Structure formats: structure tokens, C-alpha cells
Amino acid sequence: MNAEDAHTALHVVLLFLDGVGIGENDANTNPFVRAHMPALTSLCGGKLPFIPFKRISSEQADVIAVNATLGVAGLPQSGTGQTAIFTGVNGAKKFGRHFGPHPPSVLRSVIEKKNIFWQLKMIGKSVVFANAFPKRFFDYIELCPRRLTVTTLSCRFADVPLLTANELLFGNAISADFICAQWKKLGHPEITPITSAEAGRHLAHIAAKHHFTLFEYWLTDHAGHSRNMATAVEVLERFDEFLSGFLELFDPVTTLLVIVSDHGNIEDLSTKSHTRNRVPCILAGKHRHKLVNRIKNLTHITPAIMRLFSDS
Numbered sequence: 001m002n003a004e005d006a007h008t009a010l011h012v013v014l015l016f017l018d019g020v021g022i023g024e025n026d027a028n029t030n031p032f033v034r035a036h037m038p039a040l041t042s043l044c045g046g047k048l049p050f051i052p053f054k055r056i057s058s059e060q061a062d063v064i065a066v067n068a069t070l071g072v073a074g075l076p077q078s079g080t081g082q083t084a085i086f087t088g089v090n091g092a093k094k095f096g097r098h099f100g101p102h103p104p105s106v107l108r109s110v111i112e113k114k115n116i117f118w119q120l121k122m123i124g125k126s127v128v129f130a131n132a133f134p135k136r137f138f139d140y141i142e143l144c145p146r147r148l149t150v151t152t153l154s155c156r157f158a159d160v161p162l163l164t165a166n167e168l169l170f171g172n173a174i175s176a177d178f179i180c181a182q183w184k185k186l187g188h189p190e191i192t193p194i195t196s197a198e199a200g201r202h203l204a205h206i207a208a209k210h211h212f213t214l215f216e217y218w219l220t221d222h223a224g225h226s227r228n229m230a231t232a233v234e235v236l237e238r239f240d241e242f243l244s245g246f247l248e249l250f251d252p253v254t255t256l257l258v259i260v261s262d263h264g265n266i267e268d269l270s271t272k273s274h275t276r277n278r279v280p281c282i283l284a285g286k287h288r289h290k291l292v293n294r295i296k297n298l299t300h301i302t303p304a305i306m307r308l309f310s311d312s
Contacts (some may be wrong), residue, residue, distance in 0.1 A: 031233045
């Protein structure tokens with residue numbers, strides 16, 4: 001994307017949070033009640049979404065509750081749920097049930113032909129998956145290519161490069177934990193820790209260079225499965241600091257921010273499994289009002305974004 005295009009084009013940033021639903025306002029089970037999240041709270045107009053939920057419309061954002069069960073019995077799972085988000089196809093219905101964490105083989109052709117990276121590239125848009133991956137990840141997928149997630153598989157099919165420690169070193173990629181705490185142990189001593197807010201600012205700079213930017217935060221799902229309140233609160237507060245850093249540089253005139261999840265989990269630590277709760281979809285910035293009535297379930301995310309780019 002050249003400098004002139006960067007100033008006039010629509011930019012979309014999709015922050016994907018794994019395993020985040022809308023839960024009860026109960027401090028015993030829901031870490032959102034205990035966590036200090038000023039950035040997210042402010043974005044949502046001063047209150048976080050809890051059950052019973054009605055749509056929130058603030059000066060900065062709209063918050064809607066999105067169906068993650070997709071009309072299929074059982075608990076939503078990442079493989080089929082993320083297929084729905086990133087392709088617009090009801091993966092659970094096509095496969096016959098919810099499945100995860102990786103997509104089943106029968107959905108690989110759907111991901112290949114309909115993933116959002118590929119669709120956007122076909123209309124000439126610049127895309128980036130902002131997560132950085134250590135060398136051992138690349139070694140692993142050479143041995144186990146079938147264990148790719150929907151996001152990484154989409155990148156492979158769309159010829160979108162997975163970013164490495166080198167991009168992370170120069171602020172052109174984001175660590176999965178934001179703060180780069182484990183990279184030295186992963187064999188990259190050149191990567192030193194940063195703050196979550198700094199990582200958020202890095203994401204804003206990355207997004208300014210691309211029409212579409214995706215970042216995936218999977219620690220929320222891991223924290224939900226741990227059922228450890230302190231861990232869950234830390235993971236949420238770390239995300240909030242990251243969001244705060246991003247919003248420092250966020251331009252709502254040129255950029256649309258979409259925050260969404262694939263299924264519930266962390267919002268209810270009374271269970272180790274996923275939940276059937278609706279998931280939050282937060283829309284902020286350019287054209288948010290065009291999307292707020294178009295998104296009812298996970299299959300509507302990619303078509304809504306594609307329509308924005310087609311109309312712009």
C-alpha cells in the first residue's frame with residue numbers, strides 16, 4: 001500500500017479473541033467482573049456486556065451479541081466456529097457437528113476457497129496476519145501440517161506469509177502474549193519483553209500499512225480452560241492494556257475495528273468446557289453503523305467486511 005492509498009483507503013482491523021462469551025455479572029465465576037479493564041469499558045460506553053444483554057451503542061462503539069451455536073446442537077468449538085468467522089460458511093452445519101480445536105479435513109476446501117485473506121487479495125487488497133511465530137512453530141508444522149488452525153491454514157492457502165521473530169524484533173509483528181515473555185525460552189534471545197500497550201501501538205502501525213489486519217489472542221481460551229481466576233484476570237487485563245495502546249493511535253475516520261470471538265469459555269469459570277453463550281462483537285470507527293444490523297451470527301463477519309471493501 002503506497003502512502004497516498006494509506007491516507008484514503010478503508011482499513012479494517014479484526015481482533016479475534018478465542019473463547020470469550022457474554023457471561024453473568026458474577027464475580028465468583030466471571031473474571032470480567034473482577035478484571036480492571038478501563039479501555040474496553042470506555043469503548044463500550046462505560047459498562048461491559050453481561051447477561052441479560054441488550055445492544056450497547058456508545059459514542060465510540062456498538063456492542064452486539066452474536067450467536068455462536070449456529071443452529072447446531074452441542075458446544076461450539078474453535079475449528080468450526082473459526083471457519084464460520086473467517087469464511088462466512090457455517091462449518092458446524094456443513095460438518096454435521098461442532099469440531100475443534102483444528103478444522104476437520106472436510107472443511108479444508110471451504111477454507112481454501114473462501115477464507116477472508118484470499119477473498120480480499122482477489123479484489124486487490126493488502127492483508128496481514130499480525131501474529132509472530134517462533135522457529136519451532138515452523139518446524140512443528142512441517143511435521144504436522146494437519147494441525148494448523150483456521151487462521152494459519154487460511155494464510156497457507158492464500159499465500160499470506162506467517163510472520164517470524166525477525167518481524168517481531170522490529171515491531172512489524174505481535175507476540176501472541178503481547179509482552180514477548182517467552183521468546184528467549186523459545187530460542188530467540190534477541191527478542192526482549194515489551195509492555196502490552198507498546199504491542200498495541202505496534203499493531204496500529206502495522207494496520208496503517210494494510211487494508212486488512214488480523215490479530216489472534218488465544219490466551220483467553222486457555223485461561224478459561226484453566227479455571228484459574230487469577231490467570232483469567234491477568235489475561236484479560238493484559239488485553240485491555242494492549243487495546244489501550246492500540247486506541248492511542250486508532251483513527252476512526254479511516255479505520256474500522258472489529259473485536260469478536262468464536263465461542264464462550266473464559267466468562268464462566270464454573271465449567272472447564274466451552275459455553276453456549278453468545279459472544280460479543282464490538283464495532284468501532286469507520287462504517288460501524290453499516291455493520292451493526294448485518295451481523296447476527298459468526299457467518300456474517302466475513303461477508304460484512306467484504307461488502308464494506310466492495311462498496312468503498
